[in-house]
Amino acid sequence: MEKHLLVAVGDEYQTSQSLRFVHQFFTARPDLKLTLFYVVPRRPDWRLDPINLEANPEAIVHIEQDKAAHGLPAMEKAKEWLFSMGFAKEQVRVKFSQGKLGTVKEIIKESEEGLYDAAVLGRRGLSWFEEMVTDSVSHRILWEQLTFPIWICRNPQRERKNVLVCVDGSEECMRVADHVGFMLRNEPGHDITLLHVCSDDRCIDAEMIFGRAMSEIKANDIADDRISIKVLTSPNPAKSILHEAEARRYAAVAIGRTSHRPSTLKHIFASTSLKILRGIEGAALWLCK
Incomplete structure (x- = not known):
């Protein structure tokens, strides 16, 4: 079954951790479709508000100039790199956004409207997510409207493999297991x-913790011998998860986010998820709501 990923690409495509992770992780590449997504960033020197672009033709001029100078070359080079790595031309398409909503919200909008299986963020993924959890508007979007899996790739290392799925019996964990x-x-x-x-x-x-999660995974034709379970005891779950991910050299850690709105920013991601987000290195964090 075909998988369709939205891969965020910036100006420096050659350091794109999102592209590197996708290339390193997947071997069944004919089953993969990639949309490379470039958001034209708001430049401070424009001194323009591009929200209402129809009423602001000067903003459109700046956006198109930036797209031509930075976006188009970066996307062409990213495509060429993927083709040289074995991806077929029909598997890769590019899409640009004028960035009028801001980088984070444009990625969210495209991910939801495009019905992608996941949005993949790389080098700047952490800063984008920290923007989401420190800005009140983005905070509401994160907890009420984010309806797709998102992957944040932190310096992915080629030799890593396998996925560590964190489960607690919640509905969010069932969804991440299925994903x-x-x-x-x-x-x-x-x-x-x-x-x-x-x-x-x-x-x-x-049995309550693992039973249904295993059923969700097996429903995707995953053989029993590819699934194992592990229980750890620790007063600091995030630290234990990060240690396990590093010790066993997992390529990705998957975790569900609570659907309940936190009472304060301090409790965003139920603290454990945010600590993992900030601490993971050499792997990707897969988040599902």
Whole structure:
């Protein structure tokens, strides 16, 4: 089954961690469709508000100049690199955004309207997400409107493989389990480990934690011998997850985000997810709501 990824690309395509991760992670490339997405950034020296572009022709001139000077060359080079890495021309398309909503919101808008299987962010992914969790408007978008999986790639290392799926029995974790199963169904080189971190020795029923998650994964035709489970006990789940990801050299860590709106910014991502986001290195973080 075809998988369609939205891959955010910036000016410096050659350092694009999103492109590198996709190339390194997937081997069944004929099943993959990529849309390279370039958002023309708002330049401080424009001193223009491009929100109402129809009423601001000067903004359009600046945007088109920036697109021609930076966006088009970057996208052409990114396509050429992908073609040299074995992707067929019909698998790759490019799309530009005038950036009138800002980078974060343009990515969200395109991801939702395009019904992509995931949005992939690279080098600047962390700064974009920190913008989302520190800005009140983006904060509301993150918790109420983000309806697609998003991957943040942090210096992906070529030799890593497999996916660590963090589960706690929640609906969000069921969705992330299904997402991982779907993305790995034709990737036999990657196995899946379901991980639950208990805060003390009194872990809740493992069957409840792992049973349905395993069913979601198996529904994607993932063989039993590709799935394992692991339970850790720690007062600091984020630290344990990061340690496990590094020790076992996972290519990706997948985690569900709560659908409940936090009472303060301090509790965004239920703290654990945000700590993993900030601490992960050499791998990608897959987030599902």
